[in-house]
Amino acid sequence: VLPKPGVVLFQLQNDTFGDRYHHLMKEVYQTEGSRESFLQTLNAERMGRIYDRKPDNNERAVHDATPFNLSVKASSFGQLQAVMRLLYELPPLEGVQLVIRGGEVGGITDYDVLGLMGKQQPGGVLVFGDIQNANRLDLPEFIEVYACKVVYHGVDWVKEKLVSLMPKIYNERVVAEARVKQTFRASQAGKGNAAGLEVTNGTLVATEHFRVMRSTGKKGDAETVKVYEGAAKELRRFKETVKSVEEGLECGLIMNDDFVFRTGDIVQQVVRDVIERDVDEEIRKALEQERIDRARREADEAVANA
Template identity: 25%
Template structure:
């Protein structure tokens, strides 16, 4: 009796663990889904997300495959390498492993052999009961695969009031910060009479004799520009940084 009770308790615990894993697989949190899907995109496959679909009926399998394929753009694509009816099998796991694919189950679960093989091979299985939830997760994965947009943001602007020629240092522009902030780590652009004449890095940034990390609007400073000495009074020094902005599939479709 003790052995039977122990065995029963162990089976209950194992079943709970399995249900917990399956529930975790069904979670639709955007960040988690993105990490899970992108982790399955093998090096060398370019920007293509390969998927195996298993469903309880042929109609839903076709509908899900069509919905996912419609997410493709010229930059990132969904490739359905297999669609079928029935429980997720060990052969599905081997196919996904060989091709670096994710398995999507719709109203189906993996059988015991498939579950064991998936854990052993590191194949990700995502289980769904609603098509749009699967579509949303795949959309998030594809958007994570898009190359981010490089966007330039001007963070400050200074006007040159005086020019100092310093031996062994070079030319220092005595400036007043008119807008925003001049940051030592950011790049700058020299503008003269509305024309951009140079772009480069800040070699030095000082307040009086002190090296500083940044100078804010309304304060004076001395700016040395790396490899550039042709600064003139009334030049404008723009300080900017480049940001990476995440793109959506709508952005990618518009660009193509």
Template identity: 30%
Template sequence: FICNDFSGKVRSIMNEIGTRLKIAEPSDAVQLQGFESVPKAGDLLAVIDNEKDLKKIANERQKTRREIEQKKISFSLDEMSALIKEGSIKTLPIIIKGDVDGSIDALSENLVKLNNDEVEIKVIHKAVGMVTESDVLLAEASNAIIVGFNVQVSSNAKLQASQAGVDIRIYNVIYNVVDEIKLALEGLLEPDKVESILGKAIVQQQFKIPNIGFIAGSKVTEGIIQRNINARLYRDDELIIEGKIESLKRFKDDAKEVKEGLECGIGIVGAKKYKEGDLIEAYEIKEIKRTLE
């Protein structure tokens, strides 16, 4: 017989209660053994008497299927490459292998629900059966991870994945897959940036130091001033310049930080001159990891 594009030979026929049968009549619900490959729901099975004709038909169908799959894969890779180059969408490409079509469809639907305007799961290939070398090659070419559900990984695929650095993850609970992929997607989200003011200082006078340039003789009025952090220079409530504090001195010595109430010399990258009464505001920006709602 032939089913879809794979040939097979009937090894046994059983009814719904496990009794072996010699023949199956129209409308009988039976279990067949003898498939070369796992069939999909909806595949048609046809009995062919001549084995020569059977092999010829199977080979032609398999050739056609490979050509179609190659076209599909090329399109998927091109589409994914375009999205990444645009930079408008961050994509996590995934290959799904499962034990049955129902598992694959349920897994795909649950993963796609995680998509939002910033990040996207792209299922570039999904099929029934164990993880094979061809899956690993596709994953390597598209920087994808392979998600297997209730399937095994062939020994050659394991070796290929180890050499290529392809991540293969096998699960038996759908929610475990969704939770882990969700964490991966959250890592692709742009983090929220939160600014906090560390300290403020009032400029009292300007000094010129050889090999450094002008620095602001200042008094810290709030918090703490630290070297190598961001700062803004305000004059009459107007922002003059923004840059890092490249020089921080306490008397003639370099200092890492100066606390409230103490005097110091402050040099900001890009600042040419300081005036009495200028306000220096030191701040830092922290990145906070976002989560998918």
């Protein structure tokens, strides 16, 4: 067999060494070929060319989304390949963006730490397998390290982190209510005014969240709308600043932002309880929305090509 240009020739002692070298290089070529194929696959996934996704599904330039920067470390190339594929299969979630900064075989290095620290954003390092880390720099508080030996445990951790960064869902409860009996000018109110209130339900607390509701339209077709929401500037009783006013008592109230009260307004105090999101349910809804978007896009393309 004639050697091709550029081929390096080795002279070995005997056939035994030749067989060993042959099998060694065969494994190397298979690994490198698999690695190159995998890197091409990852690049295609990033560009949205796999799973019929939009080009911006995996790396979306969403300015109003909270990014989660992730670095993936694995003890072998096969483990890295398995983790990365599952991560790129995750659907896009509302208000959050998964940004994979890198995936490598080996432990955490100072380069990984610096790459995540520079963004000053929430992030983490997913470590898969038995690895000896080599970083000398300490990770900041906003970067979390999660080590696992089961690939799905690591992916579940990433899901939990992404869902935790989604916009908060609140359940609002009205815990106190007061009626505006009269309005008057006050220097502390700026361009706004002060309201004389009668607490009709609960206890008004000066430091809590306030909401002002107003009846609009004619008497037979009235509608109550929210005209202000925010913090109070002052809560007074008999010209003294107080921390709270109980039901049945009267008080004076000044809001921020030069707000103007009207007689008859209803002042409510609202407590907002955070509703915990279910991770599996959020992922399921995101996958379903992705399926709907894909079907709609295919239908639009079919109409355009008809």
